[in-house]
Amino acid sequence: xxxxxxxxxxxxxxxxxxxxxxxxxxxxxxxxxxxxxxxxxxxxxxxxxxxxxxxxxxxxxxxxxxxxxxxxxxxxxxxxxxxxxxxxxxxxxxxxxxxxxxxxxxxxxxxxxxxxxxxxxxxxxxxxxxxxxxxxxxxxxxxxxxxxxxxxxxxxxxxxxxxxxxxxxxxxxxxxxxxxxxxxxxxxxxxxxxxxxxx
Numbered sequence: 001x002x003x004x005x006x007x008x009x010x011x012x013x014x015x016x017x018x019x020x021x022x023x024x025x026x027x028x029x030x031x032x033x034x035x036x037x038x039x040x041x042x043x044x045x046x047x048x049x050x051x052x053x054x055x056x057x058x059x060x061x062x063x064x065x066x067x068x069x070x071x072x073x074x075x076x077x078x079x080x081x082x083x084x085x086x087x088x089x090x091x092x093x094x095x096x097x098x099x100x101x102x103x104x105x106x107x108x109x110x111x112x113x114x115x116x117x118x119x120x121x122x123x124x125x126x127x128x129x130x131x132x133x134x135x136x137x138x139x140x141x142x143x144x145x146x147x148x149x150x151x152x153x154x155x156x157x158x159x160x161x162x163x164x165x166x167x168x169x170x171x172x173x174x175x176x177x178x179x180x181x182x183x184x185x186x187x188x189x190x191x192x193x194x195x196x197x198x199x
Contacts (some may be wrong), residue, residue, distance in 0.1 A: 011089045086130070088135050095177050098139035100151075100160060101168070102175035105139075115143045119153075119185040126192070133182040152194035155179040155186040163195045 012020040026076050096112035097104045104112040117136045120128030138146065145151040145167070152161045158177065160169045169175075 043087045067186060086132055087135070088136055090132055090179065094137040094176050096137070098142055098178060099136050099141060099174050099176045100142045103139050105165055113140075114138065115140055117143045117146050119146070119181070120188045121193075126188070128185065128188075131182075133180050134185045136181070137176075146189070146193075147197070149193045149195050149197040152190045153181075153186050155183045155190065158186075161190075161194065 009020050009022060035046070049152065053149050091114050095104070096114035098114060103145060104114055107113045114137050117138045118128050118130070119134050120126055122130060136146070144150065145162075150162060150164055151167060153174070154161055158174050158181065159171050160167070162170050162175075173193065
């Protein structure tokens with residue numbers, strides 16, 4: 001089985017809890033109706049946010065009582081649950097190479113490193129979706145540039161735009177394009193984030 005297929009099988013199992021057989025011979029025997037039915041169920045399951053968390057409580061560090069009194073505070077946190085299995089799958093599709101510059105670097109342990117970026121950010125006020133068509137695989141530098149609105153992608157041409165004329169690859173298309181990217185997300189990023197983020 002192809003490496004990307006095994007990662008996709010793992011991703012499907014992580015989202016649905018079921019094993020998926022990617023072999024074309026299997027689906028030929030099942031028939032197109034069965035595949036269409038599976039695909040519809042899969043798309044519905046994928047729309048739900050997959051939880052990939054460790055819910056173990058974090059131990060409280062030992063500190064003197066005076067310090068402990070100062071540290072007590074009740075905080076409510078709303079957290080967006082990200083689909084880490086999908087992120088891992090996309091990184092595998094691109095072998096952890098940046099879709100803008102095609103660069104990666106190896107970390108201890110021999111694995112290439114990349115980050116996934118949500119074009120329309122998750123959570124308020126942006127309310128982007130945690131789906132592959134709203135994601136890019138990027139090196140840390142280009143990830144930060146997208147987050148801070150320094151760069152964007154042209155929604156139709158998928159060419160790099162930048163507010164900084166010193167950035168490489170301005171006007172060039174994505175170096176790697178192996179999955180569809182939602183035009184609405186690119187338009188949202190261009191209108192609401194590009195050139196607008198203040199630090």
